[in-house]
Amino acid sequence: MNLDKLKTHAYVNGQWTSAASGKTFQVFNPATSEVIASVPDMDREDVRKAIDAADAAWHHYRDLTAKERAAIMRRWFNLMIEHKEQLAYIMTIESGKVMSESQGEVVYGASFIEWFAEEAKRTYGDVIPPHANDKRLVVIKQSIGVVAAITPWNFPLAMITRKVGPALAAGCPVVIKPPSETPLTALYISQLAEEAGFPAGVYNTITSSQSSETGKELCENPKVRKLSFTGSTSVGKILMSQCSSTLKKLSLELGGNAPFIVFDDADLDEAVKGALVSKYRHNGQTCVCVNRLLVQDKVYDEFVEKFTSAVQALKTGNVLATDVQVGPLINEKGLKKVQEHIDDAVAKGAHITTGGKKLEGLFFQPTVLSNATTEMIIAHEEVFGPVAPIFRFHTEQDAIQMANNTEYGLAAYFYSKDVSRCWRVAEALEYGMVGINEGLISTEVAPFGGIKESGFGREGSKYGMDYFMEMKYMCFGGIR
């Protein structure tokens, strides 16, 4: 596998384009620190041109029938599946995601295109019984207009498709700004989008290392009617304030601080499996990764022992090998945060039951901390790395209180065999998504999103299209 077929220009208005300034920036492989490609370093003016192209394409694109849009999307979905291995390879070398997970992400990411191609045909409106005999009341849904998608490096493909799937299905052209760490997967799926046959201007991908400048244009340009962002809560707040000048519609999928509660009536082996997959997926670098394990007194020691052994069995190393489960952190900043959280926890009394050490380059040993307490930074901040702190609790009420004691509200998980408790706890957790006896909850058919400072809006599922459509009420008078 190599990068021979990859186009390393941005894709704007159906053309492969350089930055007007001619500037480029380099893309690195986090597993080896090697430079793998250079791509255009676009500025605000380049972004404006992409928005103009998308706006010009809107009227024609929204007038295609849903079936015609769905057919293009279906071709795009098929192409992604056909190019699964190449896409997974590109994703792995630019993000450090291990190969088996990258292969999984291609299927997961493509599923949003398949799902929304089907949903395109079901954007029904309503006929409302009128308030007077000479009137007829109808509600229709129409595409919102140009959509900007600012996406993160941790899911180089799926976070794009989860946003542009419903947008394209609804008849909205898109301008995508992938992160500077992982633009190559985004460019490769742009090639496939071109091959699938989206009309010029409907699908645009701009590459840039100037995130604040390009982000500002996407937020402030009045031709952009909707911004969808996945990333940190702090950046989400900046984008939200920048979008206020045009009252732009927003979907924000932001940070989390996911609790994973193990009650003393849980199946411990299942809980260990669930915690392992939820914590160490992409090396702990997803917004829904477990950040805090809360374990009830009676089973605390047994759980720590079993979980520690499971973590010791994880294989770290060559990200291209299909049996390796743990890769590098994305960058030095991520690595530093992991070390800081561990140092702080240990200084405040945590015990390292396994791991705790930096390895070569950006690799870090998968780590488990017992005796974690709420004074530690890791109790409040998302570590975004391979560290699992285990806290102790006494009663169900304590667990709920500890779990909810955060400004975040994205995903929570718990394990229990008591059906009444399952309902009680699931309802009491202040989160947008709850895994009950399950550590992996993401799928295109369910609504993904958070509450509190984890953002708003839902992606995927039958609810996903509504965020890219405006509702119009029409009142027909004088009907005899």
Ligand code: SIN
């Ligand atoms: C994320 O980390 O933002 C997305 C995780 C997922 O889709 O499972």
